[in-house]
Amino acid sequence: MARLDREFFLQDTVAAAQELLGRYLVRVDGTEVMVCRITETEAYVGAIDKACHAYGGRRTKRTETLYSAPGTAYVYLIYGMYSCLNFVTGPEGTASAVLIRGCTPVYNADAVARRRFGAETRKLSAYQRKNFMNGPGKLCKGLSIDRSLNALPLENDVLYLAHDLPELNLPRRPDEIPFHTGKRIGIDYAEEAIDFPWRFWVDE
DNA sequence: TTCAGGATGTACT
DNA sequence: GTACATCCTGAAC
Numbered sequence: 001m002a003r004l005d006r007e008f009f010l011q012d013t014v015a016a017a018q019e020l021l022g023r024y025l026v027r028v029d030g031t032e033v034m035v036c037r038i039t040e041t042e043a044y045v046g047a048i049d050k051a052c053h054a055y056g057g058r059r060t061k062r063t064e065t066l067y068s069a070p071g072t073a074y075v076y077l078i079y080g081m082y083s084c085l086n087f088v089t090g091p092e093g094t095a096s097a098v099l100i101r102g103c104t105p106v107y108n109a110d111a112v113a114r115r116r117f118g119a120e121t122r123k124l125s126a127y128q129r130k131n132f133m134n135g136p137g138k139l140c141k142g143l144s145i146d147r148s149l150n151a152l153p154l155e156n157d158v159l160y161l162a163h164d165l166p167e168l169n170l171p172r173r174p175d176e177i178p179f180h181t182g183k184r185i186g187i188d189y190a191e192e193a194i195d196f197p198w199r200f201w202v203d204e
Numbered sequence: 205t206t207c208a209g210g211a212t213g214t215a216c217t
Numbered sequence: 218g219t220a221c222a223t224c225c226t227g228a229a230c
Contacts, residue, residue: 079223080212099222137223186222
C-alpha cells in the first residue's frame with residue numbers, strides 16, 4: 001500500500017486537487033475499514049481566493065488548521081449540520097486546501113451505506129444510489145467524519161489517502177486521466193473568485 | 205424531473 | 218444578528 005505523502009500535499013493546490021481524483025480515501029472507524037475513490041474536488045488557495053476561509057491571511061480559531069503542515073485534515077461544520085472534509089496543501093503557512101466533494105465506495109460499501117442511510121446497499125433506492133456520496137456533506141456522513149477529526153495530522157491510522165491498496169485489489173490510477181473542469185459550488189459571495197475554474201471531477 | 209424552502213449551530217461582524 | 222465551501226422534503230410538472 002502506497003500512501004500519499006508529504007511530498008504529494010506540498011505541490012500546488014490546484015495541481016493537488018486534480019491529482020487527488022481517482023485516489024483512494026481510506027477511513028478506519030473502530031473495526032470497520034471503508035475505502036472510496038475520489039471523484040470530485042475543489043481547490044481553495046488562501047492568498048488570492050476570496051472563497052477561502054483563510055483569504056488574505058485571515059487567522060481565526062476555525063482557520064488555524066489551514067495554516068498547518070501539508071496533508072493535515074481540515075474539517076469544519078457548515079450550515080449548522082454538515083461537515084466538509086479538506087486536506088491542507090502547499091508549504092506550512094500557505095493556508096490552502098483541497099475540498100473533497102465527492103467519491104464512490106469501492107470497499108465495504110455496506111458500512112458506508114449504514115452510516116449514510118441506515119441500511120445495507122442492497123436496500124437502497126435508485127435515488128439513494130445516485131446520491132450516495134456526491135457532495136461534501138454526504139461524503140462526511142457516509143464515512144463518519146466530523147470536527148473531531150479536524151487538524152488530524154498526515155500520519156495517522158483512521159483517515160488517510162492512498163495511491164493503491166493491493167491487498168484489496170485496488171490498483172493505482174494512471175498518471176494521466178481525463179477529468180472535467182468548472183466553477184466551484186456555493187461561493188456566490190466570493191466576487192471575482194466565483195469564476196475561478198477550480199472544481200474538478202471525473203465521470204461515474 | 206426540477207424547484208423552493210426549511211433545518212440547524214457556529215463563527216464572526 | 219447574519220452568513221454559511223449543504224442536504225432533504227414535498228409539491229408541481
